[in-house]
Amino acid sequence: MHSPEHIKAILAALSRRYPRGEKPWAERSDPFRTLISTILSAQTTDDQVDRVTPRLFRRYPTPAKLAKARAGDVARIIKSVGLHKAKSKNVIAASRALVERFDGRVPEAREKLTELAGVGRKTANVVLIKSFGVPAMPVDTHVFRVAARIGLAKARTPEKTEEKLTEIIPGAKLGAAHFWLIHHGRTLCTARNPKCPECPIRNLCEYFKKAR
Numbered sequence: 001m002h003s004p005e006h007i008k009a010i011l012a013a014l015s016r017r018y019p020r021g022e023k024p025w026a027e028r029s030d031p032f033r034t035l036i037s038t039i040l041s042a043q044t045t046d047d048q049v050d051r052v053t054p055r056l057f058r059r060y061p062t063p064a065k066l067a068k069a070r071a072g073d074v075a076r077i078i079k080s081v082g083l084h085k086a087k088s089k090n091v092i093a094a095s096r097a098l099v100e101r102f103d104g105r106v107p108e109a110r111e112k113l114t115e116l117a118g119v120g121r122k123t124a125n126v127v128l129i130k131s132f133g134v135p136a137m138p139v140d141t142h143v144f145r146v147a148a149r150i151g152l153a154k155a156r157t158p159e160k161t162e163e164k165l166t167e168i169i170p171g172a173k174l175g176a177a178h179f180w181l182i183h184h185g186r187t188l189c190t191a192r193n194p195k196c197p198e199c200p201i202r203n204l205c206e207y208f209k210k211a212r
Contacts, residue, residue, distance in 0.1 A: 002151065006204065007168055010150060013200045014180035031106035031131040032063055032098070036091050038126045039118040044082040052078045063104045066095035090118030108132050121159060129178065135171040137162050137178050142185025149189060151206035 002010075033053070041049045056077050060066035066074075074088035081087060094116040098104055106127065107113055113124035125138035137143070139158035143165075147153040153164035169177050188195045194207075202208040 002168070004168075007152070010152065010201050010204050011169070011173060011177060011180070013204065014184060015176065017200045018180050018183045020179070028133060029130045031127060033057060034127050034131045035094065035106050035113075035116075035119070035123070036066070038123045039091055039094065040078060040081050040087055042083070042087070042118075042123075048081050052081055060095075063095040063098040066092060067099045069095075087118065093117035094119065106131070108134070110136075121162070125162070129175050133175075135174040137165045137169070137174050139165075140182065141191075142189075143178065143181045145191060146181045146185045146189045149194075149205065149207040150201065 036056070037049055037053050040053070056074070059077065060069055060074075069092055071085070071088045071092060074092060075085050078084045078088060097116050098106060102112070108128070110121070110124045110128060113119050113127055114121060122138045122140060125136035128134035129136040129138065139147075139162045144158050144161050147161055147165060148155070152168065153161045155161040155164055165177070166174065185191075188199050196202050196205075196208050196211065199205065199208065
């Protein structure tokens with residue numbers, strides 16, 4: 001386990017590299033759109049989701065409208081997204097649950113969110129942090145990889161990684177740390193051929209120390 005000073009140094013270096021992360025979601029996103037977009041994002045890229053959601057939300061702008069949609073119609077709109085048939089059913093089922101159980105509103109509790117079709121802990125955390133400003137640590141492939149490489153959280157599952165990161169990172173910094181870790185994984189600490197010479201935390205990183 002790293003000391004609080006070591007963790008603070010890592011976060012400080014990342015904050016300087018990715019300064020927008022201090023307030024990555026100063027403006028709250030619409031909970032319904034965030035929920036549906038995040039369900040669609042599983043095992044696909046953000047770019048692919050961004051291509052289909054404008055048309056999807058023009059046709060189904062509310063939970064009530066999407067709840068009444070036919071799976072085939074939704075599937076045709078989101079066809080370019082991976083697992084589009086299953087996801088079309090999930091977003092419709094989730095919308096129905098919002099209408100029938102939550103008065104058409106996205107719940108602010110993680111436990112309630114994970115009861116919705118297609119919503120796991122990561123998706124729930126994304127909604128909490130982006131739409132409600134609740135401190136959370138959604139763990140995607142980038143966060144999972146980078147946290148392990150640096151040595152912040154070595155775990156077998158995203159859930160355990162989330163648990164460890166939540167323990168060592170102050171709640172007020174969780175949202176920003178999530179942003180920093182994702183962007184670090186996308187830009188420098190890539191899955192293949194990480195750009196260690198350019199990395200601002202290389203001297204604090206276990207992976208770099210071993211490689212060197």
